[in-house]
Amino acid sequence: MQLLAQHGYGNGDKIERGLEEDLLDGVIFGAKDISPDKLVSTLERLEENQPNSVRLFDPQFYASLIAAQPGARLGYLVGEGSHPYFEARRRRDLERDEQVVEDIINVLNHQLALPVTALIAPNIVIRRSFDSIEGTIAKTFLRCAANEVEIDDGRPLYATLAVSATALSDKIEMQNFLQEITELENPPDGFYLLLEKPDSSIISPLTEPDVLSRWMLMSHTLKLNGFQIINGYTDALSPYLAAAGSDAVATGWYNTQKCFSLKKFEPVSDFARRPVPRYMSAALLKSIRYTELHDLRDLFPEVMNDLPQDNSYDPDEGSAPDSPTSEALQNWEGIKAMSMHAEEGDVYASLKNCRGALDDAEEIYARIQEFGLTMRDRSSAAHINAIREELDAFEELAEL
C-alpha cells in the first residue's frame, strides 16, 4: 500500500522532503491550491528528481457546483491564470449527458499533457443519497469516464467517486450503487474514493456510526471487483482502509487536507484558529497535542513511534515540532507505520492486526488514565470502541 501527500495550501518543502525521506510514495496535487504553471514545473521537477513517485492531479471538479456562490473560495480554479477546464456548473447543466461528456473530455485532455503517472476523471460529490439526481449524475460521470478520451500511453484512469457520510446512511442504495458501477461496460482502471464530512468540524469521522465501515466496504467491494483504489484524505483512518484493500491512501498537513469537505470551497462562515501542533502516535492510533506528548513521553515512552521524525519533537523545547514541515513529516511517518502494521495481504489477517492494535492502544490509554492524566477530547480513547464497532460492522457488510 502506498502513502501519498494530499496537497493543499502551504506546501513549502513538505512534499519534496517527504519523498526524499521515503515517507511518501507520491502526491495528489489539488487544483485549487496550485497554479497551472507551478503545477507543471513541480511535476517536471518531481519527474526528474523522483522518477518513481506517484504523481496525480485532482481536478477538484466537484467544486463546480459551488463555484457560482458569492464568496466561494476557489483559488486557482477560477480567474486569471486558472486551470482552463474548470467552470461553474448548475445541477441542471450536469443532468445533460452532453455536458458531462464535455467536462470529462476537458479535464482528461488537460491531464494528458501533464507528467502525471495516472489520470483522475472528474465527478461531483453525492451529498444527499445514492438514490438522488446527484447519484444519477455521478453514475453518468462514472459510466462515461473511460469512454471519451483515448489514453494510449498506458497511464491508468481513476474515476472520482466522492460520497458524503450522509449518503452512506442508506445501506441498500449504497449496495445497489456499488453493484451498478461494478458492472460498467467500459470501466476505469480504478477509483479515487473520497468521503465527505459535510460539517465544518475539524474532528475527523472517527466516531460516527456506519461511516468508516461503509467507506471500507466501498473500498473492499471495488477492490475485489478488480479495481485499483486510491482513498483520499484518509489521515488516521489509513490503516483501516489499507486493511480493506486500498492500494493507496493520502493525507496532508492542514485539517482541510486530512478530512475531505466541500466547506473549504464555500464562502467563509467562521474563521479557523491556527491548530495546535500535534504528534501522530502509532501506538495510540491517533494524533495528540505536542503538550500531551510532552506530558506522556517519559512516563509512557511507548506513545512515541521510535522513528526518525521523533527527533523533531525535542523535549528540551517542550516537545513542540521544530517546524510545520517537521509536523507534516512526522504525521506521514506515523500513518505509514500504522498502515504497514495493519496491512497483511488478506483482509482477514489485516482486520486481526487492526484489532490487535486497538487492544494495545486501549491498554495504553487505560494506564494513562490510571496514572491520573487526562487527555483532551480530540486525543482521547473515544475512537477505540467506535472503530472496533465499525470493524465489526464492516465484517458483517462484507460477509467475511
Next chain:
Amino acid sequence: MPATPFPAAVLSAAFPDLSGFGYIKSGTFKAVHRVTTKAGHDEVLKIIRVPQDSGTDAARAFRDQELGRVKRETNLLADLDSPFVVKLGMIPPSMMDLAGETCVVYTEELLPGRDLEAVIADRIQPSEAEINLLLGSLVQGIQALWIRHKTVHRDIKPANIFATGFPDRPYVLLDFGIAYNVDEPGLTVNPSHIPHTPLYMAPEMLDSNFRESLSYRADLYAAGVTVFEFATGGIHPLAKPHDSLAKTYTRVLNQEPTRLASLRPDLSKPLSSLIDQLMKKNPALRPGNLTLILNQLK
C-alpha cells in the same frame, strides 16, 4: 406432473424425416426425445404442449406466456454463438398439431456424456483442474448470454449442465426456458411469481423488485453453488437434506454458506475464495469482472 409422451407412431407420422424417437424425459409441458435425422445426425426433439385457450383472459394470458417463453428461448439459442451453450438442431421451431394438441417443436444438438447431476451423484471429488474447467465453462456461458443479449439464465443448476467430455466445450449450459432479458418486458403473467429453483436461486431473486437490479451476478451465484456441489461430491453449501421450502428460502437469504476450504482443504486458496465469493448475498460482492475471473482460472 410430467407431460405424457406422445406415442412413437404419432411422432413418426408427424416427423417423416426423423427416426428413433427414444424417450428421454418430460417436464410439465415439455417432452424430450432422442431422434436421428435423415442425414444420420442424432439430435434431441423437444415437444412443448401449448396450454389450451379455454376462452378466459387468464387462460389466454397463460398460453401467451408459455408461447413467449418458447419463442424467447429458441430465438436466444439461434442467436447465441458460444460453445458453452447448447445449439439448435436441424428442425427450427414451429407450431404443429399432434394428436389434437397444439405444440411447439424443434430440435437441439444431442450432446454426448451426461448431465452434471448424474456426475455429482457419483460422489467423487474432482480435481482442481476439473473444477476450474467447470467454472470456466459456466462463466463463459454466462458471459455470452450477458454481453450481447443482456440475458440472465436464472436456472443454472447441475440438471441444466451437460458434461460432454469434449476438450473445447467440456460443460454446456442447457434449458433457457426461464432466461430473462433485462432490456425486454417480462413474460410472467403473475408478477409475484418468480420462476426459479430454490436451491440455486440468488437471494436477490426473492425480492419482489428483483427485476430492477437483476444482472448476470445472479447466474454467478448459481454457478458458485453448482461448482461447490461438484467440488464436494454433492454437498450443498446451504441446504440440509429434508429442509422444507420455507427453511431453504431462509437459508438462502440469511445463512452464510459453508466455506469450500472447510470441505476441500486441498484446493488452492484463490480458487476456494473465488467460489466462496460467488455465493455472497450482496451481488456487488460477487466479482463482476468476468474476464478477470477467467484469467484467474487459466
